[in-house]
Amino acid sequence: MALAIKKLNARQVATLNREGRHSDGGGLYLVIGPGASRRWAFIFRWGGKLKEMGLGSLNSVSLSHARDKAAEARQLLASGRNPIEDRRSQVAERDAATTFGAFADELMKNLAHGFRNEKHKAQWTMTLTKYAAPLRSMNLDAIGTDDVLGVLQPLWTSKPETASRLRGRIERVLDAARA
Numbered sequence: 001m002a003l004a005i006k007k008l009n010a011r012q013v014a015t016l017n018r019e020g021r022h023s024d025g026g027g028l029y030l031v032i033g034p035g036a037s038r039r040w041a042f043i044f045r046w047g048g049k050l051k052e053m054g055l056g057s058l059n060s061v062s063l064s065h066a067r068d069k070a071a072e073a074r075q076l077l078a079s080g081r082n083p084i085e086d087r088r089s090q091v092a093e094r095d096a097a098t099t100f101g102a103f104a105d106e107l108m109k110n111l112a113h114g115f116r117n118e119k120h121k122a123q124w125t126m127t128l129t130k131y132a133a134p135l136r137s138m139n140l141d142a143i144g145t146d147d148v149l150g151v152l153q154p155l156w157t158s159k160p161e162t163a164s165r166l167r168g169r170i171e172r173v174l175d176a177a178r179a
Contacts, residue, residue: 013063028070030058040066042073046082053084100143101136104128104173127166128173131155135170140177 008016008024016022017036021029021043029041038058044051055061055069073083108125115121129136132151135143148170155163 008063010063013058024063024067024070026067026070026074028055028066040069042070042083044073044077044083046077046084051082051084053087098140098177099136100132100138100140100173103140103177104132104136107173107176123165124169127162128169131162131166132170140174143174 008022008030012022013030016030016032016038019032019034021031021041023029027042027044029043030038031041032038040055040058040061042053042055044053053073055066061069076083076086108121108128111124112121115124134151135147138147148167151170152163152167155166
C-alpha cells in the first residue's frame with residue numbers, strides 16, 4: 001500500500017525555507033532554489049522522461065491557484081496531450097492574434113488611472129487612433145522600423161511636437177508588448 005502524501009498548507013508554504021522540491025501531491029511541487037527563490041512546478045512523465053512545467057512564482061501564484069493549474073495539466077495528460085506544448089501553442093496563438101490597435105487600447109485602460117487629467121488620456125487615445133491608424137490593424141510581431149517611420153514622417157515637418165509624442169507612445173506600446 002502506497003503512503004499518502006501530506007498536502008502542503010498555507011502556513012507550510014509561507015515558512016518552508018529548505019532548498020529542494022516539496023510535494024503537494026498529484027505532481028505539484030513547491031521548488032525552493034538558492035537565494036530562497038520559490039516557485040511552483042508540475043512534474044510529470046512524457047515519452048518516458050520526466051518533464052517539469054513551471055506554474056509561476058510563489059509571489060504571483062497562490063497554493064490554491066497552483067493546485068488548479070496542476071489539475072488542468074493532469075486533465076491534459078489524461079487526454080493524451082503534453083501540457084507544456086499545449087501552453088506554448090496557446091501563447092503563440094494569442095501573440096499572433098494580437099494587433100497593435102487591440103494591444104494599444106488594452107494598454108490605455110491600464111495606463112489611464114495614472115494620467116493626471118482627462119485631457120492627457122484623450123491626447124494619448126487620439127494620437128494612437130488618428131496618426132497611428134496604419135499600424136492599428138497590423139500584428140505586433142509584424143511591425144518594423146519602416147512601418148513606424150512611415151507613420152511618423154508625414155508629421156515631422158508639419159507637427160514635430162506631435163510626431164515626437166507619437167513616437168514615444170508607439171515605443172511605449174511596442175515595449176509593453178515585448179515584455
